[in-house]
Amino acid sequence: MAQAEQQVSEFSGAQLDCLLDAPTIRNRIQEMGKEITRDYAGKQPHLICVLKGAVVFLSELMRNIDLPISVDFIAVSSYGNATKTSGEVKIVKDLDSSLAGRDVLVVEDILDTGLTLTYLINNFKSRGVESVRIAALLNKPSRRLIEVDLAYKGFDIPDAFVVGFGLDAAQRFRNLPYVAVLIDGA
Ligand code: IMP
Ligand code: MG
Numbered sequence: 001m002a003q004a005e006q007q008v009s010e011f012s013g014a015q016l017d018c019l020l021d022a023p024t025i026r027n028r029i030q031e032m033g034k035e036i037t038r039d040y041a042g043k044q045p046h047l048i049c050v051l052k053g054a055v056v057f058l059s060e061l062m063r064n065i066d067l068p069i070s071v072d073f074i075a076v077s078s079y080g081n082a083t084k085t086s087g088e089v090k091i092v093k094d095l096d097s098s099l100a101g102r103d104v105l106v107v108e109d110i111l112d113t114g115l116t117l118t119y120l121i122n123n124f125k126s127r128g129v130e131s132v133r134i135a136a137l138l139n140k141p142s143r144r145l146i147e148v149d150l151a152y153k154g155f156d157i158p159d160a161f162v163v164g165f166g167l168d169a170a171q172r173f174r175n176l177p178y179v180a181v182l183i184d185g186a
Contacts, residue, residue: 015182015183021178036067048124054108055166075093091123106124108134118148163180164179
């Protein structure tokens with residue numbers, strides 16, 4: 001009889017301190033989906049996912065919205081892999097379809113300084129949206145540089161660099177199934 005396979009986890013060497021476990025995140029996103037379903041009754045919300053960090057949140061959130069939604073993707077860059085936002089925002093991949101007359105719901109992983117979302121909201125408004133709101137899984141209120149109206153918020157978190165559930169550190173940890181504070185970049 002062969003010995004049981006000793007699978008070493010991709011994450012076992014990293015210094016990760018769990019902040020939000022998977023069931024907690026799932027339950028909160030279920031509630032957010034219900035709020036959105038109620039608020040947009042009779043409408044067809046157009047979900048815009050901000051790549052790449054928001055893809056995991058989007059996939060969970062959209063399955064909890066009981067409405068005829070549509071989805072599009074945009075990628076922005078704040079230049080480089082630094083763990084601090086530079087403030088400069090550039091559209092790396094633009095939307096596929098027009099926003100004219102749409103009820104847009106921007107789906108973001110984390111609201112930090114607010115610079116990225118402020119840029120995006122102004123950009124989307126200039127494309128003739130009917131309405132635009134934000135859904136963000138995580139919020140770091142202590143880091144805000146610009147006031148942003150967050151219609152749907154998953155969790156307030158402290159000022160720490162977090163990874164997992166889509167969020168990365170230099171592209172790593174997006175596949176971690178929970179949200180953790182990264183203590184060490186290893
Ligand atoms: P903001 O423009 O400062 O609000 O930056 C938002 C973006 O910065 C997010 O979409 C993330 O890509 C990134 N970000 C901010 N804080 C964190 C973090 O703690 N972990 C991973 N990415 C973060
Ligand atoms: Mg992001």
